[in-house]
Amino acid sequence: MKKSSIISLIVIAVAVTVIISTSADASAYLSFDEAYELAENGKSNKIHVVGQLKKDANGKPTGIFAGPNKLSVSFVLVDNNMKEQTVYYNEPMPADLLRSEQVVVVGNYQNDRFIADRIVLKCPSKYEETEL
Amino acid sequence: MIHQSLGDIGHLLIIISFVTSIVAAFAYFKATVNKEIGQDPWIRFARLTFIIHGLAVIGVVSVLFTIIYNNYFEYHYAWSHSSVNLATEYMIASFWEGQEGSFMVWALWQALLGFVIIKTNKKWEAPVMTVFAFVQAFLASMILGVVFGDVKLGSSPFLLLRDVLNDPVFLINPNYVPDDGTGLNPVLQNYWMVIHPPTLFLGFATTLVPFSYAIAGLWTGKYKEWIRPALPWAIFSALTLGVGILMGGYWAYETLNFGGYWNWDPVENAVYVPWLVLVAAIHTMITFKKSATALKTSIVLVIATFILILYSTFLTRSGILANASVHTFTDLGLSGQLLIYLLFFLVASIFFAVRAWGKIPSSEKEASTYSREFWIFIGALTLCLMAFQVIIPTSIPVFNKIIELFGKVSNIAPPADQIEYYSKFQVWFAIALAILSGTGQFFFWNKMDKKEFANAIAIPLIIALLISAIIFIVAKIFNPLYILILIAGIYSIVANATILTKLFKSKSYKLAGGSVAHIGIALMLVGIMFSEGYSRHISLNTLTVSLAWTDERNSTSLPLFLNEPSQMDNYEITYRKELIEATDLPELIKKSYVEDTDDPYYKVARQPIVIEGKTWAQPGDTLYSQNPENTYYQIDFKHRVTGKAFSLFPRIQINKQMGDMASPDIKKLWNRDIYTHVSAVPFFDEEVEWSEKVMEEVRKGDRFFVNDYVATFEGLQRVENVSFTDLREDEVAVKANITILAEDGEKYLAQPLYVIKRDGRVANPPDVVKEVASRLTLESINPDSGSVTLGVNTTQKDYIIVESIEKPHINVLWIGTLIMTLGFIIAIRRRYIEFQMMRDKGVE
Numbered sequence: 001m002k003k004s005s006i007i008s009l010i011v012i013a014v015a016v017t018v019i020i021s022t023s024a025d026a027s028a029y030l031s032f033d034e035a036y037e038l039a040e041n042g043k044s045n046k047i048h049v050v051g052q053l054k055k056d057a058n059g060k061p062t063g064i065f066a067g068p069n070k071l072s073v074s075f076v077l078v079d080n081n082m083k084e085q086t087v088y089y090n091e092p093m094p095a096d097l098l099r100s101e102q103v104v105v106v107g108n109y110q111n112d113r114f115i116a117d118r119i120v121l122k123c124p125s126k127y128e129e130t131e132l
Numbered sequence: 133m134i135h136q137s138l139g140d141i142g143h144l145l146i147i148i149s150f151v152t153s154i155v156a157a158f159a160y161f162k163a164t165v166n167k168e169i170g171q172d173p174w175i176r177f178a179r180l181t182f183i184i185h186g187l188a189v190i191g192v193v194s195v196l197f198t199i200i201y202n203n204y205f206e207y208h209y210a211w212s213h214s215s216v217n218l219a220t221e222y223m224i225a226s227f228w229e230g231q232e233g234s235f236m237v238w239a240l241w242q243a244l245l246g247f248v249i250i251k252t253n254k255k256w257e258a259p260v261m262t263v264f265a266f267v268q269a270f271l272a273s274m275i276l277g278v279v280f281g282d283v284k285l286g287s288s289p290f291l292l293l294r295d296v297l298n299d300p301v302f303l304i305n306p307n308y309v310p311d312d313g314t315g316l317n318p319v320l321q322n323y324w325m326v327i328h329p330p331t332l333f334l335g336f337a338t339t340l341v342p343f344s345y346a347i348a349g350l351w352t353g354k355y356k357e358w359i360r361p362a363l364p365w366a367i368f369s370a371l372t373l374g375v376g377i378l379m380g381g382y383w384a385y386e387t388l389n390f391g392g393y394w395n396w397d398p399v400e401n402a403v404y405v406p407w408l409v410l411v412a413a414i415h416t417m418i419t420f421k422k423s424a425t426a427l428k429t430s431i432v433l434v435i436a437t438f439i440l441i442l443y444s445t446f447l448t449r450s451g452i453l454a455n456a457s458v459h460t461f462t463d464l465g466l467s468g469q470l471l472i473y474l475l476f477f478l479v480a481s482i483f484f485a486v487r488a489w490g491k492i493p494s495s496e497k498e499a500s501t502y503s504r505e506f507w508i509f510i511g512a513l514t515l516c517l518m519a520f521q522v523i524i525p526t527s528i529p530v531f532n533k534i535i536e537l538f539g540k541v542s543n544i545a546p547p548a549d550q551i552e553y554y555s556k557f558q559v560w561f562a563i564a565l566a567i568l569s570g571t572g573q574f575f576f577w578n579k580m581d582k583k584e585f586a587n588a589i590a591i592p593l594i595i596a597l598l599i600s601a602i603i604f605i606v607a608k609i610f611n612p613l614y615i616l617i618l619i620a621g622i623y624s625i626v627a628n629a630t631i632l633t634k635l636f637k638s639k640s641y642k643l644a645g646g647s648v649a650h651i652g653i654a655l656m657l658v659g660i661m662f663s664e665g666y667s668r669h670i671s672l673n674t675l676t677v678s679l680a681w682t683d684e685r686n687s688t689s690l691p692l693f694l695n696e697p698s699q700m701d702n703y704e705i706t707y708r709k710e711l712i713e714a715t716d717l718p719e720l721i722k723k724s725y726v727e728d729t730d731d732p733y734y735k736v737a738r739q740p741i742v743i744e745g746k747t748w749a750q751p752g753d754t755l756y757s758q759n760p761e762n763t764y765y766q767i768d769f770k771h772r773v774t775g776k777a778f779s780l781f782p783r784i785q786i787n788k789q790m791g792d793m794a795s796p797d798i799k800k801l802w803n804r805d806i807y808t809h810v811s812a813v814p815f816f817d818e819e820v821e822w823s824e825k826v827m828e829e830v831r832k833g834d835r836f837f838v839n840d841y842v843a844t845f846e847g848l849q850r851v852e853n854v855s856f857t858d859l860r861e862d863e864v865a866v867k868a869n870i871t872i873l874a875e876d877g878e879k880y881l882a883q884p885l886y887v888i889k890r891d892g893r894v895a896n897p898p899d900v901v902k903e904v905a906s907r908l909t910l911e912s913i914n915p916d917s918g919s920v921t922l923g924v925n926t927t928q929k930d931y932i933i934v935e936s937i938e939k940p941h942i943n944v945l946w947i948g949t950l951i952m953t954l955g956f957i958i959a960i961r962r963r964y965i966e967f968q969m970m971r972d973k974g975v976e
Contacts (some may be wrong), residue, residue, distance in 0.1 A: 002498065003498055003501065004498055007405065007510070007513070012536040015517070015520060018517075018520060018521045018557070019524060019526055021529075022524050022525045022547075023544075025525075025547045026158055026525065026528060026544045026545060026546065027544075027546065027547055028542040028543045028544060028545050029455070029545045030429040030543060033153075040841060045548070046548035046549070047545070047548070048455070048545040048548070050455055060647050067167050067678065067679075072678060072681065081595050085703070088682050090682055090685065092792065092812055102454070102455075104455045104456075106545075117548070118548075120455065120456065120457070
């Protein structure tokens with residue numbers, strides 16, 4: 001076999017491995033119901049849920065509780081199917097949480113509680129003031 | 133006052149720069165078609181237009197900077213990115229905080245690079261500048277801010293606030309100008325924000341140079357000749373882009389407390405990928421003369437680099453990564469325009485490449501396994517696969533969008549643990565690269581067959597194995613993967629050093645770039661292995677800090693009570709004090725020495741502020757703090773064996789936009805960093821639980837105990853003004869001066885007030901001295917006995933929670949980056965001199 005054929009084969013093999021592994025390791029954007037079902041079926045994959053904070057009549061976020069000494073926080077996230085779910089986050093509350101239009105939580109259900117490992121919030125350069 | 137004309141000038145200059153870039157592109161196009169060089173009519177016209185274009189870009193930048201520098205907050209850009217209390221360097225930084233400004237920096241660099249090309253390479257000027265001018269037109273269109281019917285073209289930085297915000301205040305007074313801007317986000321107020329973005333954008337801009345040469349070569353049929361002038365630029369580009377990326381990594385490590393220097397965030401990946409491809413391109417460009425495969429690969433890779441830069445721009449600026457990345461720009465609604473920009477150059481490049489493909493010389497003969505072409509090709513291939521592995525998962529949000537376009541729904545998300553996911557692949561590519569960069573060097577300088585090669589490699593290989601063995605025995609490395617990284621890295625260093633020694637012996641210093649850069653990269657690999665693989669928490673703790681935390685977090689977070697030493701690893705560590713910045717003072721000052729005023733930027737001294745014998749403020753003096761949002765925590769470290777002591781000052785920033793941000797402080801030792809940050813400050817804004825009040829009746833000079841500290845009542849003092857109410861002439865306010873002697877002879881002054889109002893009501897607000905965890909109230913003044921009654925409440929002592937991580941041998945990584953940079957510089961010099969010599973000889 002020619003050397004170039006061997007190299008091509010290796011390259012193809014690596015590329016295929018990358019693609020397969022990506023689809024295997026990829027997480028998913030799910031709703032809370034789907035995430036719950038996943039956990040019920042004994043899977044502990046970390047998934048992404050996109051949602052918004054629950055707002056009261058005045059448009060202020062509501063349902064946010066800081067844990068003891070503010071070392072952790074829980075908040076109510078409304079997913080795109082309008083399902084409300086309390087999310088527990090074992091880190092001090094990122095205060096821009098209150099300002100965010102959209103929150104992505106990465107985590108899973110553990111003992112019927114949704115535990116977020118990571119919250120994707122906006123970066124400093126992302127902020128645009130909209131009010132005086 | 134509204135400085136309307138300034139913005140109008142700015143906007144006009146944008147339009148001029150846009151129009152001139154199109155005219156220049158057309159004129160350069162005509163010049164290319166007419167094969168014009170030097171002073172022919174089209175080319176002169178084109179050059180003049182491009183120079184006007186460049187001046188207009190400089191003008192736009194100057195106008196925007198004037199607006200920011202003079203605090204013209206009637207402009208939305210100045211209002212949303214700058215503020216009055218911003219140091220000059222951060223005013224410069226606020227210029228590129230927003231998308232518009234950063235596009236301008238990019239366009240400015242490219243305009244300047246265009247000037248350099250015009251000056252240095254007349255032969256290639258016409259076709260190369262055609263591409264340049266086209267790209268400039270696209271960039272200028274991003275900030276054009278012109279509306280055609282329903283189509284908005286670009287977003288202008290010269291919009292007035294009243295035109296952007298729908299605020300009722302503008303209905304009442306259209307000329308309303310806010311007193312202050314909303315400022316550059318405090319977390320970005322850091323010198324890296326001043327130098328990292330422009331460096332990165334210079335890196336972006338320079339990828340255009342080799343790209344333009346490649347397109348020019350394909351267009352004019354000079355399939356081989358474009359490489360020589362493009363090569364020094366390609367290396368320069370890889371250098372600036374690489375340095376820009378590393379600066380970002382260092383910034384993340386040092387200030388932003390992302391935990392590490394690289395997080396595989398999509399935004400980071402988006403620049404890492406083009407850098408890898410560019411480095412691959414440089415390698416194949418070096419061997420293009422002997423190998424047709426290398427020539428074709430070079431063309432593809434140089435084009436791919438530029439397209440990937442556009443792709444990365446699209447990813448970070450279109451809002452497509454909003455759900456995947458923690459840091460992208462605000463979406464300005466330019467995604468369509470950005471996509472057209474990307475697709476235009478993609479399609480144009482493919483067109484030129486396909487048209488020329490058949491005519492590019494090629495050879496049927498395969499490169500021998502013992503040739504440098506072969507090894508370089510394998511290296512370039514590895515770099516590309518490395519890039520491919522990163523770009524595929526990073527593009528998941530794009531795939532989702534594409535699937536959505538076809539009416540389907542896709543819910544694939546990027547891997548949940550990015551760091552683990554990317555690292556597990558990239559590490560193998562890195563090992564392969566280290567081995568290739570070591571081995572390839574032997575073939576690079578000498579033609580050799582199997583036997584010669586075996587001779588050449590034997591000694592370096594044995595030395596490398598020996599050194600690695602010593603290191604992994606001494607450093608106790610048992611993880612097989614880490615041992616492999618170590619061997620590969622050390623082998624690359626030894627092999628490249630062998631070559632380097634030979635070059636030095638023959639005094640060919642200027643050829644040393646490659647081996648020096650390789651040594652740098654290999655050192656980086658070893659440094660990353662140590663600092664990441666063996667990074668460990670030293671802040672170990674058996675107490676439960678918070679039930680809400682995971683066991684792991686509890687066991688690695690150490691609570692430190694004020695002035696109470698704790699044991700941490702080999703250190704005795706003590707939280708000493710809370711400090712703030714006072715502008716113009718040489719040191720941080722104690723937070724309790726000053727009192728807040730209504731304006732957060734001004735503080736009033738409570739106690740004399742003395743630094744090294746010089747008194748900077750007397751009680752009552754006002755101090756200015758440019759960054760009142762920052763609080764520093766002094767933590768003293770004392771080595772338990774050697775007794776060596778040092779202090780760290782990790783920071784917490786009360787960031788209005790983002791919440792409390794912790795920044796670490798790092799003790800750099802020769803063999804490790806001690807990376808320490810305050811992970812929680814439970815005292816902040818917290819409802820403090822006070823003990824029951826204890827009454828003390830004291831006379832002037834009496835001593836008593838406050839929370840087990842000795843306190844002295846120094847007497848009463850009349851005060852003229854109090855902050856909470858206006859005093860009338862017949863009203864009286866006094867304060868009790870109480871000094872409390874705390875640890876290390878430190879004296880604190882408590883001054884509870886007692887105010888008798890005209891109607892007989894009494895106000896006696898307490899004074900809190902956090903350092904001694906006490907609150908004192910002047911309960912009553914007893915003229916009969918000549919005494920006063922003080923109420924004392926105490927609470928738990930002030931504490932902070934720290935996390936301390938040891939990062940071994942991280943300096944090897946930083947030294948590696950410097951050596952790599954040096955290697956790049958040597959290589960640029962060499963290739964530029966080659967280009968100059970050939971140009972001056974008239975050879976292409």
